[in-house]
Amino acid sequence: MKVCFFSGDITRSGGTERVSTVIANELVKDAQFDICFLSLWEKEKTTFFPISENINRYTLFEKEVSGKRILLYIKCLRRFVKGKEIDILIDIDGILDMYSIPAIWETKCKIVSWEQFSYYVNPYVTYRKYTRKLAAKKANAIVVLTESDKNNYLNNLNIKGIVKTIYNPFSNNDNVAEYKEDSKEIVTVGRLSYDKGLDYLINIAKAVLSKNSDWKWRIIGEGEERNKIERCIKEAKLENQLILEGETDDVNKFYQKAAMYVLTSRYEGFGLTLLEAKRCHLPCVSFKCPEGPAEIIEDGVNGYLIDCFDTNKMAEKINELIENDKKRKEFSNKALVGTEKFALSRISSQWKELLIDVMKEKKCGKGIEA
Structure with missing residues (x-):
């Protein structure tokens, strides 16, 4: 199963990049998953968070391209998905659904929209509301981070695919020092x-x-x-x-x-x-x-x-x-x-189950023609 994590720029140091690399590094340990990362572009040569040597990284563009060129994004993403024969594209921020859902028109690829913000929060761009409605109609699965937010989605949208809560996991860190009682x-x-x-x-x-x-x-x-x-x-x-x-x-x-x-x-x-x-x-x-x-x-x-x-x-x-x-x-x-x-073993198992379920699902729709 070829699974691609789609990012704006996976070399960044944010929480979204951190947790997606942790999940990808766990999934790639299972031979049934062929994992890669795709960014719109990468500003740094190396990622801030470590990525397994068994995971390939790709970019759509060599350098930053204006966000207003949406049709170009869609065209290049479609070419990548078909060329690499991607089975599942995981948008690690729901805003990326704007590009991915039209891009997979009449392909075998399926979409998992991984929403990093709560339903009632629309930071940075006002059209996040639109992409959530788009995902509800066209994504094969929507992953949210809390049970309360899952209820927000179910109560406000007519969701055609799977909606599932998968918590972010503990990071891998076995070297935890004792609590410093005298700390100030x-x-x-x-x-x-x-x-x-x-x-x-x-x-x-x-x-x-x-x-x-x-x-x-x-x-x-x-x-x-x-x-x-x-x-x-x-x-x-x-x-x-x-x-x-x-x-x-x-x-x-x-x-x-x-x-x-x-x-x-x-x-x-x-x-x-x-x-x-x-x-x-x-x-x-x-x-x-x-x-x-x-x-x-x-x-x-x-x-x-x-x-x-x-x-x-x-x-x-x-x-x-x-x-x-x-x-x-x-x-x-x-x-x-x-x-x-929040144990990593439990979270990675939930991701594996979801991806297998998504592969069994019929496509929610043919997508949106670009």
Whole structure:
């Protein structure tokens, strides 16, 4: 079975690229799957996240091509799918359905639309709503990241194919250090962008760090709002405590030095960083934003879920954990409660089952003629 993961650029360092490489690396271990990656183009020569040497990488274009040339995208993608005799094309972001569904017109190829954002969130482009409706009519399967979002799809769209929840898995990391009970660091990981709610974070940090001058809060990631965030940190006079660390290829070293993890996002497709933090036994404090955190954190057991977007309550709960070493340790000891459903072996098995089921399904339609 020839399975192609279709990406905008698989060399990027985002969560979408991270989880898709993890899944692909697991699938390729099974001889029944012939796996490759296809990007529109690649800005870097090597991928940020490791990809198995048994997985080939391809690009439609040698360099970035204007997104307005949709018919060109479709034509080149169609040529690739037919030339490589692809059985299943997995769009690792639902927005790619705009190109893939017309491209497979009257081919044997089937489409799995892997949606990384919740149904009610349409970041970056307004036509994401259109691609979701397109996937509902024409994709052989839609994969969503949470049970609550699966219900959103079923309640709002007339879906012709399979719709299935497959969680993002724990990353492969067997070298987890013991929880540092004496740590005086908070960590947040994510793109420096509007959706990550870093404006909320700075307001919360004022209330937390002003009371705890010996604590630091490290933000791991890069993004378009770096300059704005730097200005806000300076205005808040937090330069020595609230620190932008930039990107890293070893995020675990920050998790393993921290006392807790905080997520202030306006929305999440899933909340993969929460899972990574729990893997390192960190207590987690998060807004109960759509979608994901409520399916990852056991409120009052291994962290706190805060109503959106109550910055005062979040600051209060963070301060509570700072002041209560016993509570932090208790949360740390129970960090893995409820995480069995995220085990990589379980997630990879679900992907295998889905792909086999998709191959058995009749095509949902002939696609849309370009």
